[in-house]
Amino acid sequence: MKRLKIKLKGVQKGLFHDTFYWVIKSSWFKFLFVAMIAYLLINSFFASLYYFIGAEIVNARPDSYWDAFVFSFQTSSTLGFGHYLPKSDLAHVIVILDTFSGIFYVAIVTGLAFAKFAKASARISFTDNIIVSVFDGVPTLMFRMVNSRETHIVDVNLNVSALIPYVSKEGMHMRRFHKLPLVTSHNPTFSLSWTVMHQITEESPLYGMALKEIQENAILVFVSLTGIEDVLSQSIHASHQYPTESFVKATKFVDILDTTKKDNYTLDYARFHDYE
Amino acid sequence: MKRLKIKLKGVQKGLFHDTFYWVIKSSWFKFLFVAMIAYLLINSFFASLYYFIGAEIVNARPDSYWDAFVFSFQTSSTLGFGHYLPKSDLAHVIVILDTFSGIFYVAIVTGLAFAKFAKASARISFTDNIIVSVFDGVPTLMFRMVNSRETHIVDVNLNVSALIPYVSKEGMHMRRFHKLPLVTSHNPTFSLSWTVMHQITEESPLYGMALKEIQENAILVFVSLTGIEDVLSQSIHASHQYPTESFVKATKFVDILDTTKKDNYTLDYARFHDYE
Amino acid sequence: MKRLKIKLKGVQKGLFHDTFYWVIKSSWFKFLFVAMIAYLLINSFFASLYYFIGAEIVNARPDSYWDAFVFSFQTSSTLGFGHYLPKSDLAHVIVILDTFSGIFYVAIVTGLAFAKFAKASARISFTDNIIVSVFDGVPTLMFRMVNSRETHIVDVNLNVSALIPYVSKEGMHMRRFHKLPLVTSHNPTFSLSWTVMHQITEESPLYGMALKEIQENAILVFVSLTGIEDVLSQSIHASHQYPTESFVKATKFVDILDTTKKDNYTLDYARFHDYE
Amino acid sequence: MKRLKIKLKGVQKGLFHDTFYWVIKSSWFKFLFVAMIAYLLINSFFASLYYFIGAEIVNARPDSYWDAFVFSFQTSSTLGFGHYLPKSDLAHVIVILDTFSGIFYVAIVTGLAFAKFAKASARISFTDNIIVSVFDGVPTLMFRMVNSRETHIVDVNLNVSALIPYVSKEGMHMRRFHKLPLVTSHNPTFSLSWTVMHQITEESPLYGMALKEIQENAILVFVSLTGIEDVLSQSIHASHQYPTESFVKATKFVDILDTTKKDNYTLDYARFHDYE
Known part of the structure; x- marks a missing residue:
């Protein structure tokens, strides 16, 4: 059913509400795909922090962005193999922020997954x-x-x-x-x-x-x-x-x-x- | 109460909706059992990736599917003991996908578990x-x-x-x-x-x-x-x-x-x- | 308000429904306390499996139930420090079941915590x-x-x-x-x-x-x-x-x-x- | 709309209900910020336990509160790199309590995140x-x-x-x-x-x-x-x-x-x- 397009001038929008709205309307595959991209972007952000600020990571090559990315992933996902390890105090602080991002990511994705299931969908x-x-x-x-x-x-x-x-x-x-x-x-x-x-x-x-x-x-x-x-x-x-x-x-x-x-x-x- | 069986010709179905529907109707033991089987299947899929693509894993025997399976499990569950370790870049990429599957699995199972509890069930x-x-x-x-x-x-x-x-x-x-x-x-x-x-x-x-x-x-x-x-x-x-x-x-x-x-x-x- | 006590003869009960019911009615401190006891019981069960079946764990004393208990805890919580490690195939299999128990535990506790919050409580x-x-x-x-x-x-x-x-x-x-x-x-x-x-x-x-x-x-x-x-x-x-x-x-x-x-x-x- | 302020004398309040109420009303950024502060406080509490009770941690300097804090974080988040390790029985016991705090924290934050999304917000x-x-x-x-x-x-x-x-x-x-x-x-x-x-x-x-x-x-x-x-x-x-x-x-x-x-x-x- 084609609907009339309405533009609201002067009304502020809510980022989180719009995200929720998008998630509910999307297909599951689209949702999971976008969730994965979002994770990789957050991960890249923290990888950049380790890399550019120069936080020391045991066993990681200091000139390798890829190593920083892999370490960031092992951290935010709480995998924590222990091969790569934070060394400097700065690295430890970034690890804490990195892990927070992971915990909140999981909390939000879990909430959204449930909301998608729970949405009573008559057809x-x-x-x-x-x-x-x-x-x-x-x-x-x-x-x-x-x-x-x-x-x-x-x-x-x-x-x-x-x-x-x-x-x-x-x-x-x-x-x-x-x-x-x-x-x-x-x-x-x-x-x-x-x-x-x-x-x-x-x-x-x-x-x-x-x-x-x-x-x-x-x-x-x-x-x-x-x-x-x-x-x-x-x-x-x-x-x-x-x-x-x-x-x-x-x-x-x-x-x-x-x-x-x-x-x-x-x-x-x-x-x-x-x-x- | 026996109900009339109705077949709908020409109507597309929704995989995720039907899953949800099945989960709500099943007993808890059936639900947890099927959830476990699903996890093992996903795990087997990633184990096969490591094994057949030949992604190098530290301490794992290259010719052992079982080692690949165990490593995959330690990865997707974010256990990350650190005895088995991804070595090659290819292994690191599969680890990322493997971990995603784990995160989404937990998100979905948590959502379903809550939905089962929340379902107001008059008797x-x-x-x-x-x-x-x-x-x-x-x-x-x-x-x-x-x-x-x-x-x-x-x-x-x-x-x-x-x-x-x-x-x-x-x-x-x-x-x-x-x-x-x-x-x-x-x-x-x-x-x-x-x-x-x-x-x-x-x-x-x-x-x-x-x-x-x-x-x-x-x-x-x-x-x-x-x-x-x-x-x-x-x-x-x-x-x-x-x-x-x-x-x-x-x-x-x-x-x-x-x-x-x-x-x-x-x-x-x-x-x-x-x-x- | 004192209520009439009613006994229903011949009606089967639902374990999970009753759990849910209890959780919603209890105070938060009671809920968290009982949840912790439940975790320790599940953990003891898997510790007993490692201990009595004799599954080999690296760095753990074979005659120590406490070591088995600590390893089980590090496994089901997905901590995975990697100091204690599953060695035999049998140990690996129990690790998988142990981790499942942890994943389902978290899924169920998260669902219950949300249900407790969400319960609209007029006073x-x-x-x-x-x-x-x-x-x-x-x-x-x-x-x-x-x-x-x-x-x-x-x-x-x-x-x-x-x-x-x-x-x-x-x-x-x-x-x-x-x-x-x-x-x-x-x-x-x-x-x-x-x-x-x-x-x-x-x-x-x-x-x-x-x-x-x-x-x-x-x-x-x-x-x-x-x-x-x-x-x-x-x-x-x-x-x-x-x-x-x-x-x-x-x-x-x-x-x-x-x-x-x-x-x-x-x-x-x-x-x-x-x-x- | 300005509302009449009402004070209720002699009515007991509910901590968890008020938390929930605050979370629903707050902005997402405020919520995530306060959630992070709360995590750091819980973490500091367990760091103090390790530090003052003198629980032995492998590779941690016994006189460093920072090392205790980092170890506590790696534990409660289930990162478990394995570099820092609990050594004494006392350390193992605190690790268990520390990890519980992390599991319940995640359960509660996930529940609250979902509640924030789910709140139908007409504007x-x-x-x-x-x-x-x-x-x-x-x-x-x-x-x-x-x-x-x-x-x-x-x-x-x-x-x-x-x-x-x-x-x-x-x-x-x-x-x-x-x-x-x-x-x-x-x-x-x-x-x-x-x-x-x-x-x-x-x-x-x-x-x-x-x-x-x-x-x-x-x-x-x-x-x-x-x-x-x-x-x-x-x-x-x-x-x-x-x-x-x-x-x-x-x-x-x-x-x-x-x-x-x-x-x-x-x-x-x-x-x-x-x-x-």
């Missing part, structure tokens, strides 16, 4: 389109969701809102969210596919609007889902945005659940987005 | 059957729950829904969840056993159905409970599913709470599922 | 008594709470219920929780003291009951509070139980907030429980 | 003033909020309350929170700026009050916001307090959103607090 897929159809004789908006993990989400609450333009008596232009009542907005369990329906009755803020009026008003629909992942007992959350271009006239979504084999259903994700 | 037991009885002169569905930990769960909310078939005017077949109003759906504290009751009055979606009709319609009941564990201050959750076969006609569940000794009640779990 | 104090007084001309139950941390709790929701005996038409004896409506049940912020009031109007399940009837029916009041700690942004929770003996007739609680110094209030906890 | 800015304006012909209180992170907060619930003086029939003086109904109190997504409006209709607890009466009654407004950060899937929370002096008469807040470039909006934070 809910939403159909590309909202279809304008008819249900029980009433014009109805429909979209479909699928739970892409082989888990059950329980106590699922669904909130669907439409962003509708409004002008106040004083002439203030604004757009306001209006809740769209659903045929079913709470499900005790969600494990397969769920077709969400909003009937455009008199209670609907879209009452009297056909597809044409919806698109003229550039109405946007926002979906937000909360629930509890059954095995991990974690709160999960998913959201999706339907721009006005995604509304289409159709009868229904193509059936994707194959129930021919008893107790062993198959859900064909390939046709998930299709309608007829 | 609520549900009776095997829902009984169809009479309460205050009204036909009533009843099941019983027991809190199997010696803790108090507070602010308990209970949600019971029935999955009932429905056919729309357009001929679309579907099954929809309907909430079943309960005699008590919120309890400030839950520490012993709780008999949950749904009276089949006019407000009930099951109104007019006897046991026979309930089973003909293959009606399924889904239970979902949320609350806060008192000592750990953690949100907890439990859910259970009653298939249509589990409905039986009975008067009441057998009394299992022995209150003869004052201030020292005994709850006999052996007769928990029994009704009369 | 709400409740008055010993519920007083039966009059407010706005209506008989009113009152108790007082104080936030014993110098923090703000925001979005506070309070739930007060009474456990009242009930006999069904079929003669089933039971006790049911009934919510007591409060003068104020939601507070956007709670940082000082809060006097909670339930007016015994017609809407009250206690309507028509004087103190005498309340105590004859052995009515118990259960209080449950949820909110968000402002600085840590953590959900917090507190609960309290008032037995029927704690109800007393009184006019009001003694005023404990000294507001004579502007912008620097003092709350005198010593008189917190007193009423007049 | 919502609130305008300095509440303006008393007119909306749809009705007198209306308005303030503005901006989401200062480039993230979306979804499922946002807003709660605004006024603290209003009250005297009971019995002459008890008190101040009570009253909820102020909002034009929009729930937003499915909040990523830019949001102007919150309370219309002073008959339903408002402020009905009939002009700016003058509001300030005479020293009415204070408390804002509390909860939502879910979209990427991290974390619950977030923010709160703000408007003292009675912050109420001003104005028409509207200055427009700060520049939408001239399509798909690339700019929000000028510099004029955020301004009204006209």
Whole structure:
């Protein structure tokens, strides 16, 4: 889903918060790779200290940056083979700082690794389109969701809102969210596919609007889902945005659940987005 | 509780998420055992690097895979006895990678261990059957729950829904969840056993159905409970599913709470599922 | 608050869950002390392996359990000074297991330490008594709470219920929780003291009951509070139980907030429980 | 926002809880700096033990505190170069305690580092003033909020309350929170700026009050916001307090959103607090 880019002028950023944010969003391989590069950079910094300040290291060639680098690595990782050894007082002081960098590095990487695991990650897929159809004789908006993990989400609450333009008596232009009542907005369990329906009755803020009026008003629909992942007992959350271009006239979504084999259903994700 | 098996065609999986999922579900002994095997495999990989690439290690026999394995272990665990020592530049590079694998291993295992502890695990037991009885002169569905930990769960909310078939005017077949109003759906504290009751009055979606009709319609009941564990201050959750076969006609569940000794009640779990 | 002791017959326990539970409840000093004892026990186990199996250790006296113990400690902690060294293949194998025990130990202790920190711990104090007084001309139950941390709790929701005996038409004896409506049940912020009031109007399940009837029916009041700690942004929770003996007739609680110094209030906890 | 200082007399404090609290509130640099100082202090303690008790250390000068300090550091960090070595039994015992301090230090710092990352930190800015304006012909209180992170907060619930003086029939003086109904109190997504409006209709607890009466009654407004950060899937929370002096008469807040470039909006934070 393409999102509007927003630039905030005059707002200060938080380095550590942004790091955290990046780590959570990245893949594991990217994360581990960048963590390794970071370690080597910190290590290089301390290697440079030993090398340029001229801190004496037993068995290391004084003119070798590589030896300083290897010693720094054996120190910050707390390997401490003992072949290379700090000799001068200066070397001992740098060893202390070097080791601190290692301890804090491990603390932070461990914290981040846990945060990546712990992040409750629902994988809910939403159909590309909202279809304008008819249900029980009433014009109805429909979209479909699928739970892409082989888990059950329980106590699922669904909130669907439409962003509708409004002008106040004083002439203030604004757009306001209006809740769209659903045929079913709470499900005790969600494990397969769920077709969400909003009937455009008199209670609907879209009452009297056909597809044409919806698109003229550039109405946007926002979906937000909360629930509890059954095995991990974690709160999960998913959201999706339907721009006005995604509304289409159709009868229904193509059936994707194959129930021919008893107790062993198959859900064909390939046709998930299709309608007829 | 046997669950329907669902196969998702065309959905990509996440290796790390599945690992996490497996770890949370496994027993601690299984987890620690698999973690150890994983460590030995990673270690073997680096031992092979030293051995086949021919990286020189002081005091190690060049033709001994075992020596390479032991050195690799002393390295990745940051033991670093210093008897075996990396000699060539190539050996030093592999040592760095080997140590990284150790640091990341510890970070990940620590994160997983914490996740296993932190997982709020309610242990609520549900009776095997829902009984169809009479309460205050009204036909009533009843099941019983027991809190199997010696803790108090507070602010308990209970949600019971029935999955009932429905056919729309357009001929679309579907099954929809309907909430079943309960005699008590919120309890400030839950520490012993709780008999949950749904009276089949006019407000009930099951109104007019006897046991026979309930089973003909293959009606399924889904239970979902949320609350806060008192000592750990953690949100907890439990859910259970009653298939249509589990409905039986009975008067009441057998009394299992022995209150003869004052201030020292005994709850006999052996007769928990029994009704009369 | 003294709690009823409950014994569960026939329910299996979880070792790791109980450990976790104990750790969260214990003081930090107790936790660190027991963690240290546990480490020494694990260490003794591996020391015994080296000693009794006769695994060769360089520089260690073969007949010294103390040397085996020291070597085991240097191994599992990954100190690895390198003075004592594993010699035989058997020694190398035990070193691997010994080091694993150390890695898992650190992983588990780190996880537990974090869990102890992370546990959101509200410290709400409740008055010993519920007083039966009059407010706005209506008989009113009152108790007082104080936030014993110098923090703000925001979005506070309070739930007060009474456990009242009930006999069904079929003669089933039971006790049911009934919510007591409060003068104020939601507070956007709670940082000082809060006097909670339930007016015994017609809407009250206690309507028509004087103190005498309340105590004859052995009515118990259960209080449950949820909110968000402002600085840590953590959900917090507190609960309290008032037995029927704690109800007393009184006019009001003694005023404990000294507001004579502007912008620097003092709350005198010593008189917190007193009423007049 | 300046807050009232409150002193609690007679309430015991928790050292570890206060540490945690301090760590969460501090900047990362402050945290790492204090953590390092703490490590050096613990290290000095064990160095003093070796030095004053006279525990023998191989290769260390017996009269050098610096050598004892360096050895202690190499021990507690599990570096264990092996140049300095514990010799006497007493030295071995102190080594064990020294190493424990290091293991627990790492466990606690890792836990705290994670807690700092994990703390969901919304950065919502609130305008300095509440303006008393007119909306749809009705007198209306308005303030503005901006989401200062480039993230979306979804499922946002807003709660605004006024603290209003009250005297009971019995002459008890008190101040009570009253909820102020909002034009929009729930937003499915909040990523830019949001102007919150309370219309002073008959339903408002402020009905009939002009700016003058509001300030005479020293009415204070408390804002509390909860939502879910979209990427991290974390619950977030923010709160703000408007003292009675912050109420001003104005028409509207200055427009700060520049939408001239399509798909690339700019929000000028510099004029955020301004009204006209």
